[in-house]
Amino acid sequence: MPAAIRLRSVTKSYSKGGQTLRVLDELDLDMDAATFYALMGPSGSGKTTLLNLVGGLDQADEGVVQVGDEDLAAMQSSELAEWRSEHVGFVFQGFNLLPVLSARENVELPLLLAPLSRRQRRQQAERALELVGLADRMNHKPRELSGGQEQRVAIARAIATDPQVILADEPTGDLDRDTADAVLEMLRRLNRELHKTILMVTHDPQAATYADKTIHLDKGKLGRIEENATPTGGS
Amino acid sequence: MAIVPLQYNVRSLFVRSSSTILTVLAVGATIAVLAGMLSLQQGFAVLFQERGRTDLALFMRQGATSEGESGITLEQCNILKKEVPEVIRDDGGRPMASAEMFLAVRLRKFDGGETNVAIRGVEPMTFAIHGDDVVITEGENFTPGTDELIVGVGLLERIANCRVGDNLQINTSTFRIVGAFSGKGGYRSEIWGDVDRLSDALERPVRSRILARVSPDADLDAIAARYDDDLRLQPKVMNERDYLASQTSSLTTRFMFVGGFLALIMGIGAVFTGTNSMLAAIGARTHEIGILKAVGYKPWAIFVAFLGESLLLGLLGGVVGCLLVLPLQGAETGTVNSTFSEVTFAFRTTPAAMLTSILFAAGLGIVGGVVPAWRASRMTPTQALRRG
Numbered sequence: 001m002p003a004a005i006r007l008r009s010v011t012k013s014y015s016k017g018g019q020t021l022r023v024l025d026e027l028d029l030d031m032d033a034a035t036f037y038a039l040m041g042p043s044g045s046g047k048t049t050l051l052n053l054v055g056g057l058d059q060a061d062e063g064v065v066q067v068g069d070e071d072l073a074a075m076q077s078s079e080l081a082e083w084r085s086e087h088v089g090f091v092f093q094g095f096n097l098l099p100v101l102s103a104r105e106n107v108e109l110p111l112l113l114a115p116l117s118r119r120q121r122r123q124q125a126e127r128a129l130e131l132v133g134l135a136d137r138m139n140h141k142p143r144e145l146s147g148g149q150e151q152r153v154a155i156a157r158a159i160a161t162d163p164q165v166i167l168a169d170e171p172t173g174d175l176d177r178d179t180a181d182a183v184l185e186m187l188r189r190l191n192r193e194l195h196k197t198i199l200m201v202t203h204d205p206q207a208a209t210y211a212d213k214t215i216h217l218d219k220g221k222l223g224r225i226e227e228n229a230t231p232t233g234g235s
Numbered sequence: 236m237a238i239v240p241l242q243y244n245v246r247s248l249f250v251r252s253s254s255t256i257l258t259v260l261a262v263g264a265t266i267a268v269l270a271g272m273l274s275l276q277q278g279f280a281v282l283f284q285e286r287g288r289t290d291l292a293l294f295m296r297q298g299a300t301s302e303g304e305s306g307i308t309l310e311q312c313n314i315l316k317k318e319v320p321e322v323i324r325d326d327g328g329r330p331m332a333s334a335e336m337f338l339a340v341r342l343r344k345f346d347g348g349e350t351n352v353a354i355r356g357v358e359p360m361t362f363a364i365h366g367d368d369v370v371i372t373e374g375e376n377f378t379p380g381t382d383e384l385i386v387g388v389g390l391l392e393r394i395a396n397c398r399v400g401d402n403l404q405i406n407t408s409t410f411r412i413v414g415a416f417s418g419k420g421g422y423r424s425e426i427w428g429d430v431d432r433l434s435d436a437l438e439r440p441v442r443s444r445i446l447a448r449v450s451p452d453a454d455l456d457a458i459a460a461r462y463d464d465d466l467r468l469q470p471k472v473m474n475e476r477d478y479l480a481s482q483t484s485s486l487t488t489r490f491m492f493v494g495g496f497l498a499l500i501m502g503i504g505a506v507f508t509g510t511n512s513m514l515a516a517i518g519a520r521t522h523e524i525g526i527l528k529a530v531g532y533k534p535w536a537i538f539v540a541f542l543g544e545s546l547l548l549g550l551l552g553g554v555v556g557c558l559l560v561l562p563l564q565g566a567e568t569g570t571v572n573s574t575f576s577e578v579t580f581a582f583r584t585t586p587a588a589m590l591t592s593i594l595f596a597a598g599l600g601i602v603g604g605v606v607p608a609w610r611a612s613r614m615t616p617t618q619a620l621r622r623g
Contacts, residue, residue, distance in 0.1 A: 057529055057616040077615070078533045085531025096526045096620070100246035110530045113237040157530070 005031040005054055005165070005197065010063035012049050012220075023049045025220035026063070033164070036191040036198045036231065038211035045217040047201040048169055054199060055088050055167045056080040067165060085113040089158025091187075093170035095150040097142040103129060103153045104138040110161050128156035132186060148179035155186055159194070166190065168200040172207055181233075184210040188233040239532055239540035247520065248547065254512050255548065261508040262552020265501035266596045267559040272494025273588035274560060276487055278581045287476030291364065292321075292455055294445040294470040301482060302337045306441040309334070311468040315445050321453035325363060332447035333360040336434050340405060343395040352394055353421075354405065354437070356430030364448050369422065374399040374414030379429050382436075385414040389423040397426070408436035421479075446475075502599055505552070509603025513545050517611045524611050525619030538612035542604045549600020553593035560584055560592075 012024040023046045031037055039047050052058040053065050056072050059080075065072040070083060089110075090096075097106045107125040116124065129138055132152040142150050151171060158166050168187065172180035188210045190196045200211065208214045209232040216223035248255045294315050299305035307315075312334040316322070322330045336356035341349045359379050362369060377383035386397045396403045401412045403426075410428060417423055434440065449455070459472040473481075517524070524537060563582040 052617050055529075057620075078535075081528065081531050081533045084529065090529050092620075096522070096529070098243060098523055098526060100243060100250055101240075105240070105242070109240070109527070112240060113531050 004033040004068070005029075005199070006064070006066040007050075007053075008064040008066075010050075010053065010060045010065060012046070012053065012058070012060050023220050024053075024060070027220065027222060029215070029222055031197065031199065031215075033197050034191070034195040035213060036188065036211045037200065038208035038214040039199060039201045039217065040203070040205075040208055040214055041217035041223065044219075046220045047217055050217065051167050051169055051199060051201050054165070055090060056084045057090075082113075085110055086161065087163050087165060089161065089163045089166045091151070091154050091158050091166065091168040091171045093173040095142070095147070095154045095174075097150055097153055097157075099142050102139050102141055103134060103145065103156075106142070106153055107157045107160050110157060114161055125156075125160055128160040129153070131159070132156045146179075147175055148182060151175060151179075151183050152186065155183070155190075159190060159196070162194075163196075165197045165199070168198065170201055170203065172202070172204060180204075180207065185233040188231065237532070238536050239527060241543070244540055244544040244547065247516070248544065251516060251519070254515060255551075258508055258512040258548050259551045259555055262505045262549055262596055262599055263555030263559060265498060265505045265599065266553050266556025266592045268501055268556075269494055269498035269595055270557050270560040270584070270588060270592040271563065271582070272491075272497065273591055274563060274582040274584045276491060276494065277583040277585045277588050280487055281583055287474075287479040288368075289474045289476050290448060290451055291475040292447045292449045292453065292458070292472055293475060293478050294447065294472055295443070297469045297471050299471060302335075302443040303339060305443045305471075307334070307443070307445065307468070307470070308441055311470075312442050312445055314467060315470065316447075319447070319449075319458060321449045321458060322447045323450055325360075329360070330447070331360060331364050332445050333358040333364060334430060334442040334445050335361065336430050336437070336439055336441075337443040338433075338437050338439060340437070342397075342403075344393055345395055346393075350394075352390065353425040354433060355425050355427050356433035357427050358430055361427075361446060364446055365418070369416055369418040371414050372417050374412075376416075377413055377428055380432065381429065382408060382410045382432055383413045384410045384426050384428040385416050386412055387423040387425045387427075388415050388417045390426065391415060405433070406436050406438070408432075410436070498595065502595070505599050506603045509545060509548060509600060510606060512548065513541065513604050513607035514610075516544070517541060517607050521614070521619050524614060525616050525621075528614070528616035528619060534612040538608045541608035541611045542601065545604020545608065546597055546600040549596045549598070549603070550593065552599070553596025556596060557584075557589045557592055 007027055007029040010024050010027045011022065013020050013022045027050070039050065041047050049058070053060050053072070054067060056075070060073050063073065067087065072080065072083070075083060098109070101109070104125050107128050108121050111121045111124055126135070126138065129135055132155050134149060134152055134156065137145060137149060142153070145153065166187070171187070172183055175183060184207055187198055187200065191198050200207070202208055209228060212228055212231055214226040214228065216226070294307065295302060295305035296307055316330045316332040316334070322332050325331055335358070338354050339351035340354050342352045344350050362376070371385065372388055377385050384403060390397050397412060399412050399415055403410050403412060416427070430442070455472045455474060459470060462469050527537060561584055564584045566582050
């Protein structure tokens with residue numbers, strides 16, 4: 001079942017050079033399930049921090065971060081790890097593939113945490129790679145792939161466990177326009193066809209046009225939420 | 236409980252091959268020293284243990300810890316030979332007991348310098364007692380009552396003037412080498428001749444021990460006890476195996492101490508090398524640790540993965556160390572035993588020595604990997620992803 005995301009009075013600070021920097025400041029935010037969100041804002045506005053909190057990679061100092069029925073703030077690090085493996089898929093700007101593993105092995109990485117047989121794992125990884133159009137590159141190492149192909153492997157890894165939420169941090173930041181459009185098109189399709197809740201951090205206004213809604217952050221607070229009546233792609 | 240796939244760690248070792256090779260060689264060198272010392276110890280222990288027989292009794296002076304310290308008069312020898320009923324008699328009714336004289340003499344080595352060599356004066360009955368355990372391999376046996384000697388095969392290539400046909404000066408007497416013999420254990424590093432002639436030449440009027448073949452059910456303690464109140468003699472009695480075990484224990488302990496000490500010092504170095512290598516590996520792969528954590532791997536899985544990688548490095552080092560030592564299998568070397576005489580023995584790279592060495596290497600790997608693996612496991616996903 002698609003997961004809705006709810007943040008209440010979320011505060012997150014970091015210490016840097018002896019100074020405490022409040023990155024998110026009592027942020028309240030509601031996101032609908034099965035919706036594609038773009039998250040925009042100037043550098044330092046707290047976009048990646050928000051993504052990390054929603055993905056359970058980091059924990060809020062104060063407030064409630066609820067994804068589906070789970071309150072992430074109440075979880076221990078091991079519980080968060082288990083939750084991540086089941087409920088969330090990540091797509092990063094730098095692709096973040098393990099260079100010593102092949103495309104299929106990278107996609108299998110989160111599946112190893114699920115109670116699957118070797119055969120099921122392999123089938124599921126191959127299906128995910130087929131979905132992103134890389135069935136013929138399964139045994140290639142990341143260095144043997146182009147940037148766009150690497151990002152598609154990363155997307156395959158993100159969807160391999162069939163999570164409700166996909167979090168993407170500048171997924172097209174390292175890609176040329178055409179490749180970026182192809183990746184965004186893929187995310188759009190995952191939202192439309194598989195009903196994934198997608199939260200994508202981006203600086204690129206054109207990338208944001210693929211989303212249903214755009215959330216603007218400013219200095220750790222919610223600026224505004226724009227609705228995109230006619231999102232690009234996914235047709 | 237899911238663990239990080241093994242191929243990730245194995246392939247990572249290949250990717251940073253130069254660092255892997257250096258660490259493996261550092262551990263390998265340590266293990267080679269340990270395995271070498273263990274192989275020496277095994278060779279030394281086997282040398283004496285294989286010779287020791289429980290049906291051979293040794294009579295020495297009470298209080299003597301080795302035959303080199305022992306002294307029994309000829310009269311006492313005769314008493315023991317005739318009076319002890321447990322001593323087996325041969326077909327001619329003679330007791331199978333032989334009074335032997337033992338002394339370490341300085342002789343010149345082929346490769347320069349001098350060393351102590353065991354000279355043993357024996358009676359003809361000695362050969363009957365040993366039976367097939369002592370075999371003439373070259374030339375012939377010495378003739379009793381003459382200045383002839385036979386040389387253990389372990390000395391032929393090590394000690395000068397000890398080849399068949401050579402003349403060997405002992406004190407002021409010249410003896411002729413007429414044969415070579417092989418025997419079990421340390422005998423092959425001795426020179427044998429007629430006990431009376433050698434006693435005269437070395438000016439030793441007493442004998443060092445009586446070697447006797449005793450019945451299988453003989454109680455040696457009971458034999459010794461019979462002489463507790465005897466004013467003529469109070470011998471120390473033990474079987475050959477126990478005697479040799481007592482002779483090797485101090486040197487075995489020394490081998491173990493030296494080997495253990497060297498391995499410990501080098502092991503500390505290897506642990507630092509391994510730790511350094513793993514810290515460098517983790518530093519270079521911080522981002523990958525972040526990826527694994529983001530995907531959902533728990534801290535303990537990261538700990539196990541990197542500890543396993545370090546263990547693998549240690550095991551590889553162990554195998555390399557053992558491979559370095561294997562060519563020494565059978566190679567002969569010499570040392571001075573507790574009677575201060577030269578004995579030759581071979582390296583024995585036994586499975587036990589190799590297994591001990593590899594387990595030690597695994598231990599090095601684990602000790603060297605604990606801190607880096609712990610550090611890797613404690614990183615938060617965002618810390619790890621940011622640092623990469």
